[in-house]
Amino acid sequence: MTNTQVTLVQIDNYGPWTVTPEPRREVDLQTLQSRLYADLSQLIGNREGYTFFTRFDNMVTVTNGIDRDAHALIQESVANRYPVTVSLGVGVDPSPAVALGEATAAIQEGGSAQDASRQEILSGEFLSESDRTDDDVQIAHFDVNDATGKYTDQLNEFDTFIHIEQGYAALMRYMREQHDSLSFFVGGDNVIAVCPSLGEAEYQDAIEAVHERVEVELKVGVGRHRTAQGAGMAAKHALETCRDDGTDVEFA
Numbered sequence: 630m631t632n633t634q635v636t637l638v639q640i641d642n643y644g645p646w647t648v649t650p651e652p653r654r655e656v657d658l659q660t661l662q663s664r665l666y667a668d669l670s671q672l673i674g675n676r677e678g679y680t681f682f683t684r685f686d687n688m689v690t691v692t693n694g695i696d697r698d699a700h701a702l703i704q705e706s707v708a709n710r711y712p713v714t715v716s717l718g719v720g721v722d723p724s725p726a727v728a729l730g731e732a733t734a735a736i737q738e739g740g741s742a743q744d745a746s747r748q749e750i751l752s753g754e755f756l757s758e759s760d761r762t763d764d765d766v767q768i769a770h771f772d773v774n775d776a777t778g779k780y781t782d783q784l785n786e787f788d789t790f791i792h793i794e795q796g797y798a799a800l801m802r803y804m805r806e807q808h809d810s811l812s813f814f815v816g817g818d819n820v821i822a823v824c825p826s827l828g829e830a831e832y833q834d835a836i837e838a839v840h841e842r843v844e845v846e847l848k849v850g851v852g853r854h855r856t857a858q859g860a861g862m863a864a865k866h867a868l869e870t871c872r873d874d875g876t877d878v879e880f881a
């Protein structure tokens with residue numbers, strides 16, 4: 630059974646900082662946000678975790694196997710490189726949505742996102758090394774069928790973007806409401822979902838629901854491992870099996 634460790638990364642007091650002493654240039658904020666995402670993706674990825682950019686001022690990460698000391702080091706590294714600091718809240722649960730809820734509560738207990746005196750919170754529950762198992766993380770890598778032929782090579786980029794985003798919106802909502810899963814757009818036509826222990830039928834139903842609602846056709850590869858990186862890589866291989874065999878759902 631899954632046991633996902635989720636870390637919420639929240640930039641401290643970012644709203645006020647973006648307008649102090651006056652509104653900062655948008656291009657500079659976009660650059661800061663994308664660099665912070667890139668750095669976190671690497672800092673957490675080098676330790677076998679996954680980082681999702683979400684809203685950029687808040688990022689959701691899957692951190693199984695990354696302990697408190699490593700979190701503190703990541704936090705220090707950000708503070709040394711950026712004009713802003715980050716708070717980290719951590720939660721563990723078989724359900725990724727519940728784990729994120731706990732991670733969020735750990736940060737919220739320390740104060741508001743726009744409280745100047747709340748800085749670099751590091752709190753919550755970590756998964757102990759002795760409790761870890763080989764299927765703690767289940768990751769589903771969804772992909773739009775023939776996005777290139779149907780959209781990219783046919784429509785202008787904005788209309789392609791609308792189709793892909795509609796598929797993403799329908800999927801993220803369905804997976805959140807039906808299965809306590811957290812789904813994130815990761816570029817191109819790809820969505821990665823962090824899931825509890827789901828079976829083939831649940832993924833088949835999700836694909837059908839998205840098709841019914843917005844007429845976007847998906848396939849999905851599913852992987853399980855003790856880390857996000859391991860589960861994510863297994864999911865990619867399973868997705869290749871979908872491509873080779875023309876199937877909708879494959880488990881690694």
Ligand SMILES: Nc1nc2c(ncn2[C@@H]2O[C@H](COP(=O)(O)OP(=O)(O)OP(=O)(O)O)[C@@H](O)[C@H]2O)c(=O)[nH]1
Binds near residue numbers: 774819865872
């Ligand atoms: N983040 C991420 N993006 C990917 C990945 N694979 C493909 N993409 C993106 O998705 C786009 C479409 O590629 P594919 O999904 O391979 O192409 P397709 O036309 O949908 O064809 P099929 O998936 O074979 O149905 C690419 O241009 C990439 O931007 C991946 O593993 N991760």
